[in-house]
Amino acid sequence: MHTTPEAVIAILGMALVTIAVKASGLLLADRLPRDGFAAAWLRHIPGAVLAALVAPALVTGSPAEVVAAVATGGIFILTRNLFAAMAAGVATVYLVRLLIAG
Amino acid sequence: MSTLAAPYRFSDQFLAGARACVPVAISVAAYGLVWGVLARGAGLSLIEVVMMSGLVFAGSAQFVALDLWTATPSSLPIGPLILAALIVNLRYLLLTATLRPLYPEKGLWRGALSMYLVTDENWAMTVAAMARGGSSVAFLMGGGALAWISWMSTNLIGYGLGSAIDDPARWGLDFAFTATFLALLLGMWKGRGDIVPWLVAALTAIATAQFVEGSWHILVGGVAGSLAGALVEVRKHAHHA
Numbered sequence: 001m002h003t004t005p006e007a008v009i010a011i012l013g014m015a016l017v018t019i020a021v022k023a024s025g026l027l028l029a030d031r032l033p034r035d036g037f038a039a040a041w042l043r044h045i046p047g048a049v050l051a052a053l054v055a056p057a058l059v060t061g062s063p064a065e066v067v068a069a070v071a072t073g074g075i076f077i078l079t080r081n082l083f084a085a086m087a088a089g090v091a092t093v094y095l096v097r098l099l100i101a102g
Numbered sequence: 103m104s105t106l107a108a109p110y111r112f113s114d115q116f117l118a119g120a121r122a123c124v125p126v127a128i129s130v131a132a133y134g135l136v137w138g139v140l141a142r143g144a145g146l147s148l149i150e151v152v153m154m155s156g157l158v159f160a161g162s163a164q165f166v167a168l169d170l171w172t173a174t175p176s177s178l179p180i181g182p183l184i185l186a187a188l189i190v191n192l193r194y195l196l197l198t199a200t201l202r203p204l205y206p207e208k209g210l211w212r213g214a215l216s217m218y219l220v221t222d223e224n225w226a227m228t229v230a231a232m233a234r235g236g237s238s239v240a241f242l243m244g245g246g247a248l249a250w251i252s253w254m255s256t257n258l259i260g261y262g263l264g265s266a267i268d269d270p271a272r273w274g275l276d277f278a279f280t281a282t283f284l285a286l287l288l289g290m291w292k293g294r295g296d297i298v299p300w301l302v303a304a305l306t307a308i309a310t311a312q313f314v315e316g317s318w319h320i321l322v323g324g325v326a327g328s329l330a331g332a333l334v335e336v337r338k339h340a341h342h343a
Binding site: 006009012014015017021024025026029030036037038042044047050051052053054056057058060065068069076080081082083085086088089090092093094097 | 132136146147149153154157158159160162163166167169175176178180186187188189190192193194195196197198199200201202205210211213214215217218275277278279280281283285286288289290291296299301303304305306307308311319321322323324325326327329331332335336
């Protein structure tokens with residue numbers, strides 16, 4: 001059971017901004033844009049952040065990672081199951097690395 | 103809860119909300135398990151896992167935080183971590199605003215505290231119940247409490263599983279991050295309107311990662327991609343109108 005001041009500050013900061021955003025939605029409910037540019041922008045943020053997170057990891061990866069990414073995507077589209085998709089990706093990267101090394 | 107002239111008891115509605123959220127709590131549990139395993143790999147301590155899941159309680163933001171996290175405190179990117187949580191969670195503005203009809207005209211500040219328990223899952227069930235005319239703050243809280251318990255407990259189980267593995271890279275587990283994020287991304291697919299924002303985000307992030315150290319490519323790509331998506335959407339609507 002250990003932590004550091006840096007980690008506590010980061011986590012408390014994350015918690016504060018999260019509850020602030022959630023509470024602001026309710027408090028400003030009557031004044032927020034329901035459609036138009038700002039609303040569309042907010043809706044697109046999560047997908048764009050995840051795409052920005054995944055893309056560099058894939059282009060800098062080895063062929064094993066690229067093959068595993070295809071397997072991950074394929075299994076997720078078939079099963080819609082996050083855990084199955086992750087397991088397929090991990091298993092594929094493990095096997096392809098074995099094949100390449102051997 | 104006597105402020106509303108509603109013919110229900112708080113406990114009944116609380117339990118009804120929890121019951122309605124059982125199916126989605128199962129999906130929360132699956133994500134929670136994965137997050138716990140990855141948190142162990144990212145170098146979070148047990149107390150940090152408890153603090154983050156208990157206080158932040160926001161799945162997507164916590165997944166992004168794991169990618170930014172470093173085990174050495176001196177290099178922990180505190181600013182990017184907080185900024186990323188803010189940006190990833192900004193969409194909650196739209197979600198919690200739709201819950202306004204559940205609350206009385208006055209005393210909204212007290213209601214603001216209850217927003218802590220709002221997640222994508224119990225929000226969706228509450229809005230569906232609102233459309234049928236049978237929802238309340240207690241219903242929202244019941245679902246939120248169940249989601250919280252499900253998230254926290256599976257995070258801890260996942261963390262325990264993660265610590266049973268000594269060398270993650272040997273088993274391909276270093277790829278678990280990328281695989282999880284890729285699956286989370288695909289789960290967000292809503293249609294062709296996502297192509298432009300995702301592509302712009304990916305290309306901007308790749309270019310930024312080449313020139314800027316650290317994790318800024320996530321924020322730069324995320325903001326650029328979402329703005330591009332909004333631009334396309336608004337222009338298309340203008341075109342049709």
